[in-house]
Amino acid sequence: MIKVLIVDDSPTVREYLRHIISTDAELEVAGTARDGDEAVSLVQKLCPDVVTMDIQMPRMNGYEATRKIMETHPVPIVVISSTVVPEQVTNTFRAIKAGAVAVLEKPKGPGHPESKRMASKVIQIVKLMSEVKVVTRHVSANKRMVRETKAIPDIPPKIKVGSGGRPAPDSVRKRAAVSRHRTGKIKMVAIGASTGGPPVIRTILSRLTEDFPAPILLVQHIAPGFIQGMTEWLGREIALPVQIPRHGDHVTAGRAYFAPDGYHMGITGKGEIVLSKGSPINGLRPSVSHFFQSVAEAYGETAAGILLTGMGKDGAPELKMMREKGALTIAQNKESSVVHGMPGEAIKLDAATHIFSPEEIAGFLSGCIAKLK
Secondary structure, eight states: OEEEEEEOSOHHHHHHHHHHHHTSTTEEEEEEESSHHHHHHHHHHHOOSEEEEOSSOSSSOHHHHHHHHHHHSOOOEEEEEOSSSHHHHHHHHHHHHHTOOEEEEOOOOTTSTTHHHHHHHHHHHHHHHTTOOOOOOOBOTTSOOBOOOTTSOSSOOOOOBTTTOOOOOHHHHHHHHHHHHOSSOOOEEEEEEOTTHHHHHHHHHTTOOTTOSSOEEEEEOOOTTOHHHHHHHHHHHOSSOEEOOOTTOBOOTTOEEEOOTTOEEEEOTTSBEEEEOOOOBTTBSSOHHHHHHHHHHHHGGGEEEEEOSBSSOTTHHHHHHHHHTTOEEEEEOGGGOSSBHHHHHHHHTTOOSEEEOHHHHHHIIIIIITTOO
16 A cells, blocks of 8 residues: 555545545555645654645745655655745745655546546556655755755766767767767757656756857646746756746747647747647657657757656657657666656667756766757
8 A cells, every 4th residue: 555644734525535445455545644844754754655735824834845755754745735835835846845756736526627637647646656766855054955856866877878879988879979979969849758757947047158059949747737836946056057048039049938728839941949739649748749840840950859757648749759850869867757658768769869867967968968059
């Protein structure tokens, strides 16, 4: 059985989450907490396999509780929060930075047309995140020195360079990566991510500067209402300007553009954003598959495609399409992925020319690609 601790200051929400979780035979509610302070205590007492964490609570909010839990008794934490209050959205991403592994919108109650879908998503994510391995985050006295979770390892694992290449020292791998691709200019960097993506994206983008020679376009699967908060959070964390584009916007180098809620995002060869309300692909809108196909057709060998942590296979076949058109393609390695579904599928399809950790993706972009100006 998977033991779940529910943390929320609302008795109604606690009971509804208890009901949802109790409908699955593999899940068991180990206990409930009314605020972050009680949550920290119960985590040590009950040793749950996973925690669902509200953000806005009295005494101690969900961000502070997440930080304390990850410092003292690390456990996978799924933030279940409201998107109505801007402060809650901000603290949601602070909690992710502190070690929370996923974020969900609070499920609508019985009778709402979305209630069954949202309840099913809670069960799916809680079960999946219970398997994530986390480690203690050691924080110094000034609260600034943090050792990351396994999702972003301190020591990069060995990597395959190209298809079938043997691992080599880091400098050799990076030189080989560039030479095996070409010396032409990369005009577009396309990134797709899902579960576990926000902290990985932060790690990658935080290593880049405003003079990066290409625009960076991203599709991040996230609960409706959170993408605006994510871009605002990243805007405070990284040097690159971050924005959610409108249909017809022209992209420029040195900026990061995130697909908006509920729209597929594409790009023309002239660098113009194309947003559409087309049918969901792989059950998703925005879809990485739609996005990567657009980039493959518009930019071909002048593009770089990167597929990060996430459930399912969205974007994997299209990353292979990008590779077949001559693009440089990267999949996140298994060791650093919260969920290795999407990048794992890409690797199975031989869609990735390189397999990197987040730090190595950042180094590759800031080093090798940035030099091809």
